[in-house]
Amino acid sequence: MTAEAIPKIAPILELQGVNKSFGVVHVLHDVDFQVYPGEVTALVGDNGAGKSTLVKAIAGIHPIDSGTYLFEGKPVSVHGPNDVAALGVEVVYQDLALCDNLDIVSNMFLGRELRRRGVLDEARMETMAREALASLSVRTVKSVRQAVSSLSGGQRQTVAIAKCVLWNSRVVLLDEPTAALGVAQTRQVIDLVRRLADQGLGVVLISHNMVDVFEVADRICALYLGRVAAEVKASEVTHGQVVELITAGRSGNLGLAPAEAAQSM
Amino acid sequence: MTTVKTELGDSDFAADTHSDETFRDAARGYLQRVRGGDMGSLPAVLGLVVLFIVFGLANERFMSALNLANLVTQAGSICVLAMGLVFVLLLGDIDLSAGVAGGVSACAMALAITSHGWPWWAAVLAGVVCGALIGLAIGLLRAKLGIPSFVVTLAFFLGLQGVTLKLIGEGGSVRVDDPVIRGITIDNLPVTVGWACALLVVVGYAGLELYRHRSKVAAGLHHAPFGVVIARIVGVAAVTLGVTYLLSLNRSVNPNIEIRGIPYVLPMVGVLLIVLTFVLTRTPYGRHIYAVGGNAEAARRAGVNVDRIRMSVFVVCSALAALSGIIAASYGGKVSASSGAGNVLLYAVGAAVIGGTSLFGGKGRALDAVIGGVVVATIANGLGLLNQSSYINFLVTGGVLLLAASVDAISRRRRSATGLS
Numbered sequence: 308m309t310a311e312a313i314p315k316i317a318p319i320l321e322l323q324g325v326n327k328s329f330g331v332v333h334v335l336h337d338v339d340f341q342v343y344p345g346e347v348t349a350l351v352g353d354n355g356a357g358k359s360t361l362v363k364a365i366a367g368i369h370p371i372d373s374g375t376y377l378f379e380g381k382p383v384s385v386h387g388p389n390d391v392a393a394l395g396v397e398v399v400y401q402d403l404a405l406c407d408n409l410d411i412v413s414n415m416f417l418g419r420e421l422r423r424r425g426v427l428d429e430a431r432m433e434t435m436a437r438e439a440l441a442s443l444s445v446r447t448v449k450s451v452r453q454a455v456s457s458l459s460g461g462q463r464q465t466v467a468i469a470k471c472v473l474w475n476s477r478v479v480l481l482d483e484p485t486a487a488l489g490v491a492q493t494r495q496v497i498d499l500v501r502r503l504a505d506q507g508l509g510v511v512l513i514s515h516n517m518v519d520v521f522e523v524a525d526r527i528c529a530l531y532l533g534r535v536a537a538e539v540k541a542s543e544v545t546h547g548q549v550v551e552l553i554t555a556g557r558s559g560n561l562g563l564a565p566a567e568a569a570q571s572m
Numbered sequence: 573m574t575t576v577k578t579e580l581g582d583s584d585f586a587a588d589t590h591s592d593e594t595f596r597d598a599a600r601g602y603l604q605r606v607r608g609g610d611m612g613s614l615p616a617v618l619g620l621v622v623l624f625i626v627f628g629l630a631n632e633r634f635m636s637a638l639n640l641a642n643l644v645t646q647a648g649s650i651c652v653l654a655m656g657l658v659f660v661l662l663l664g665d666i667d668l669s670a671g672v673a674g675g676v677s678a679c680a681m682a683l684a685i686t687s688h689g690w691p692w693w694a695a696v697l698a699g700v701v702c703g704a705l706i707g708l709a710i711g712l713l714r715a716k717l718g719i720p721s722f723v724v725t726l727a728f729f730l731g732l733q734g735v736t737l738k739l740i741g742e743g744g745s746v747r748v749d750d751p752v753i754r755g756i757t758i759d760n761l762p763v764t765v766g767w768a769c770a771l772l773v774v775v776g777y778a779g780l781e782l783y784r785h786r787s788k789v790a791a792g793l794h795h796a797p798f799g800v801v802i803a804r805i806v807g808v809a810a811v812t813l814g815v816t817y818l819l820s821l822n823r824s825v826n827p828n829i830e831i832r833g834i835p836y837v838l839p840m841v842g843v844l845l846i847v848l849t850f851v852l853t854r855t856p857y858g859r860h861i862y863a864v865g866g867n868a869e870a871a872r873r874a875g876v877n878v879d880r881i882r883m884s885v886f887v888v889c890s891a892l893a894a895l896s897g898i899i900a901a902s903y904g905g906k907v908s909a910s911s912g913a914g915n916v917l918l919y920a921v922g923a924a925v926i927g928g929t930s931l932f933g934g935k936g937r938a939l940d941a942v943i944g945g946v947v948v949a950t951i952a953n954g955l956g957l958l959n960q961s962s963y964i965n966f967l968v969t970g971g972v973l974l975l976a977a978s979v980d981a982i983s984r985r986r987r988s989a990t991g992l993s
Contacts, residue, residue, distance in 0.1 A: 417859075418874030419874075425855070429793075456987070549830070
């Protein structure tokens with residue numbers, strides 16, 4: 308852990324000393340992780356570093372073995388995805404969780420349909436969906452009543468992300484949102500990620516793409532073999548340093564102590 | 573980085589259109605969808621026109637008022653069964669046992685009346701509950717154990733035939749002569765009541781459509797152009813009033829007695845159609861059925877209880893199958909060991925698919941089942957009039973089902989190529 312200036316704002320979501328094992332495999336070692344409101348935290352690491360496990364632990368899909376889960380500074384007990392969703396934490400998965408045969412409005416409200424006297428309140432849902440998309444300056448969507456199957460990959464990602472704005476989420480975790488996208492669409496999504504943070508949400512971006520990370524992230528958390536190698540401000544490190552943190556767990560005076568890094572092997 | 577824009581007016585999202593501009597645009601959009609593979613009920617409607625022309629030319633009795641009324645009662649049980657199957661097909665599942673589930677339920681109803689002296693309504697209720705329980709068992713096995721629906725319902729298809737045999741004894745049959753049950757298909761609404769119902773349907777539909785159009789325009793929501801709304805109303809009015817007119821003609825072949833009026837089965841199917849359409853399109857439950865059919869994993873992540881939805885559609889399907897079995901028993905005047913077996917299910921699956929319901933899940937309407945049901949009944953009726961041997965009947969129906977499934981598969985491929993759904 309690097310000595311870091313104590314930030315002025317308190318983290319909205321924080322994990323302290325989290326351990327997680329699958330059988331004999333110790334996947335997460337004493338992980339400390341913070342998400343700050345209004346900031347984009349990039350979670351980077353090589354394959355098998357524990358990124359997905361950490362995200363699933365935050366999302367409540369994997370119960371943690373030990374450690375503390377804090378939300379707005381208060382410890383919370385998390386027993387499943389519903390507890391996390393109730394806190395206002397949304398996860399946008401890599402394999403977009405959208406139904407192709409439904410339109411944009413239906414997808415954004417799926418599972419949480421507004422109803423009036425037991426019947427779907429289409430008018431209010433359509434208006435709210437339109438406002439959510441407009442607040443993110445979403446472009447190129449012809450109509451909110453378009454079926455999702457007719458959208459491009461970037462537009463689908465947009466709809467999935469706009470869902471989080473709609474539900475007034477506090478923290479959004481994006482799992483590789485640009486992995487399958489072209490250049491222009493990546494641009495759209497990265498802009499969108501920035502706008503989410505500008506609206507005061509805590510955003511976690513999991514990505515392999517260093518260009519995206521440096522473009523949008525305020526801080527970078529590098530995982531190395533299940534440990535947090537370093538958590539640094541994006542403005543204070545170079546591209547090369549982050550790559551070293553990912554691949555070797557340390558870079559100059561940043562990162563794990565040599566002994567610790569070796570022990571992780 | 574673009575600046576944050578929250579005003580709807582100057583965002584790029586302002587390109588969002590609230591309406592297809594004109595009637596012509598809407599028509600062009602529809603043509604585009606059809607060409608892209610999203611054909612809906614169009615093949616069924618065109619097929620129906622062709623069938624009417626062919627059978628009408630081949631046999632002059634086909635177009636007689638008597639035969640058309642007969643066609644309506646024949647189509648009744650197929651339509652109801654197909655509407656139930658639409659629910660299961662929407663999830664991409666299949667219920668091969670729906671026909672025999674209807675047979676068993678009708679058998680339970682008939683025995684309750686003849687052997688136990690139950691009143692007709694209690695017997696019908698018992699039949700429907702019997703169907704719902706069968707559906708619950710299938711649904712549990714499918715959703716909780718994860719056995720493919722094809723296998724579960726094939727097992728029930730065989731098993732339930734055994735149950736029917738046990739209930740009524742080898743080779744026998746149970747007579748259905750309760751006047752109310754028989755009346756479903758052999759009695760008719762008084763002509764004036766029929767016309768009143770027809771007018772009520774037309775006025776109600778027109779009022780609802782116009783009200784919804786106006787409130788959508790007022791709220792600035794996405795809406796169809798006015799011309800399309802009017803076209804829909806005119807279409808519904810033409811079909812409703814046309815059918816009512818035909819069924820109000822005297823169709824008796826004996827000049828001494830008069831038979832006229834709408835058979836009771838037609839309003840029954842109509843009410844079911846309205847109720848099921850409402851459930852599928854206006855309730856969260858219906859929305860969840862489409863969602864699970866489109867992408868079960870996405871629905872699960874969104875908090876939809878996928879297992880419960882999956883179980884419920886089998887319950888709905890088998891309960892409707894029970895109603896269908898009762899209508900078939902009313903038409904035949906008896907329940908026999910083979911009730912609901914044979915080609916009954918094939919007819920109903922064919923009806924749903926011909927009408928435009930996809931076998932791959934996520935796409936279909938209750939109306940599809942009714943349109944398809946009329947097509948299938950027309951084929952059976954027309955071939956019957958032509959005195960064809962029954963092997964021709966089997967060949968033609970099987971061929972039509974195969975054709976409909978091919979159209980479904982091809983249009984699905986074209987839809988995914990053109991990005992329509």
